[in-house]
Amino acid sequence: MNILVVGSGYVGLVSGTCFAELGHKVFCIDIDEKKINSLQSGKIPFYEPELADLVIKNIQSQSITFTTKLAESLNQADLVLICVGTPPKQTGQADLKYIFQAVEEIGKNLTKYTVIVTKSTVPVGTAQKIKKIISKNYNGEFDVASCPEFLREGSAVKDFMNPDRIVIGTENQRASDLSNELHEKLDCPKLETNLETAEMIKYASNAFLATKISFINEIANVCENVGADVEQVAEGMGLDTRIGKAFLRAGIGYGGSCFPKDVRALHHVAGQTGYPFQLLKAVVEVNNQQRWLFYKKIKDELKCLENKTIAVWGLSFKPDTDDVRESIAIDIIEKLVEDGANVKAYDPEAMKNTQEILGDKIQYCFTADFALENADCLVIITDWDEFKLVKFENIKSKMKTPLIIDGRNMFDGEKLSSQGIKYISVGR
Numbered sequence: 001m002n003i004l005v006v007g008s009g010y011v012g013l014v015s016g017t018c019f020a021e022l023g024h025k026v027f028c029i030d031i032d033e034k035k036i037n038s039l040q041s042g043k044i045p046f047y048e049p050e051l052a053d054l055v056i057k058n059i060q061s062q063s064i065t066f067t068t069k070l071a072e073s074l075n076q077a078d079l080v081l082i083c084v085g086t087p088p089k090q091t092g093q094a095d096l097k098y099i100f101q102a103v104e105e106i107g108k109n110l111t112k113y114t115v116i117v118t119k120s121t122v123p124v125g126t127a128q129k130i131k132k133i134i135s136k137n138y139n140g141e142f143d144v145a146s147c148p149e150f151l152r153e154g155s156a157v158k159d160f161m162n163p164d165r166i167v168i169g170t171e172n173q174r175a176s177d178l179s180n181e182l183h184e185k186l187d188c189p190k191l192e193t194n195l196e197t198a199e200m201i202k203y204a205s206n207a208f209l210a211t212k213i214s215f216i217n218e219i220a221n222v223c224e225n226v227g228a229d230v231e232q233v234a235e236g237m238g239l240d241t242r243i244g245k246a247f248l249r250a251g252i253g254y255g256g257s258c259f260p261k262d263v264r265a266l267h268h269v270a271g272q273t274g275y276p277f278q279l280l281k282a283v284v285e286v287n288n289q290q291r292w293l294f295y296k297k298i299k300d301e302l303k304c305l306e307n308k309t310i311a312v313w314g315l316s317f318k319p320d321t322d323d324v325r326e327s328i329a330i331d332i333i334e335k336l337v338e339d340g341a342n343v344k345a346y347d348p349e350a351m352k353n354t355q356e357i358l359g360d361k362i363q364y365c366f367t368a369d370f371a372l373e374n375a376d377c378l379v380i381i382t383d384w385d386e387f388k389l390v391k392f393e394n395i396k397s398k399m400k401t402p403l404i405i406d407g408r409n410m411f412d413g414e415k416l417s418s419q420g421i422k423y424i425s426v427g428r
Ligand SMILES: NC(=O)c1ccc[n+]([C@@H]2O[C@H](COP(=O)([O-])OP(=O)(O)OC[C@H]3O[C@@H](n4cnc5c(N)ncnc54)[C@H](O)[C@@H]3O)[C@@H](O)[C@H]2O)c1
Pocket: 006, 007, 008, 009, 010, 011, 012, 029, 030, 031, 032, 035, 083, 084, 085, 086, 098, 099, 101, 102, 119, 120, 121, 122, 149, 150, 151, 152, 153, 257, 258
């Protein structure tokens, strides 16, 4: 099939590339000329494991092309996948301006029957609004569909190629058949629903995962008061197949471009319908509080932060990505700087993106080891695997004081203290 992907960011680029790999002919467009220029020469604008090789392979086989011109590729496409951003407004509501801009342009340039599929995460009712906008601009036949994307940054290609499920929301057989044909080669359960249900499944899924994280973080906070170990509590809970192990890792809370905005957006949608979603309100509050409870551990240990040197490991919102959107590291570092500390930061991939936000407020180090030199404390914010490889002897010999405050429970506290390193983590 011929597919036009609108928006070549994380979701658009990964989806487009994977669909090309699965045998479709893909045109990826974006309004960001710089991004398209770099993609045309095979350069990926962000870090995502496995993606670069796949993009280059599919450029070479001419299965994927990148352009800024929507009209030219639109009239060749059987399906259009909308993958533009849906950032939060101040109120928490999803800002749909990029969706509507894209859809208006699609409507103005349609020349034949096409299915317009939304992959972006959008509030319930958006597909119907898309339909109206296209109808205003185009008299011919078309359909809309909702196939929300569930990939995770850091394992996006793997997730896309091996999904747990595919949700296909449509209004009629023709759109359903074409949407099914698009996903034919992906072997997983395919759930067919109406448009509204498909849109809701995505929000409900992210809100539930965020709830699990806030839940285990509250358990961790209680564990600290009663002398229990949250890691073992989570293990004991996770062995129950009704609960499951995933997303029960206590820490400093969730960040990133999806959970914070999607939880707030669902809370907002519910409120607008007259239903106050109390559980989600608490999920957000607990998540916001968790980073400051962690910060208090740093303050309690160091007392005064003025002129203290703090090594920070991990800047991205999670490992294996360079994405720092709503990364908790940024909040923690800004507060450390405000309190007078000198921050030496290291991240395997996210230094450039962090520098765009924090500028020269902090020192950027080339290695994790280098960040440790002369530090009064090491603060771990993102659990990159490479941090596990750093030798404990190095930690001790390089730091002014061998003190680790770990927001991701990466290490075994007993092992570290037997080597003379003070180790403070979350919920144990
Ligand atoms: N990032 C994730 O892990 C993830 C996972 C699942 C779902 N989602 C959802 O997918 C959507 C996209 O997220 P993302 O992280 O890929 O965003 P992104 O910011 O990385 O990419 C969006 C792209 O759309 C482009 N764009 C905006 N308006 C356009 C237009 N009119 N025409 C063409 N291109 C346009 C932007 O320039 C940008 O490159 C969001 O709704 C998000 O919630 C994201």
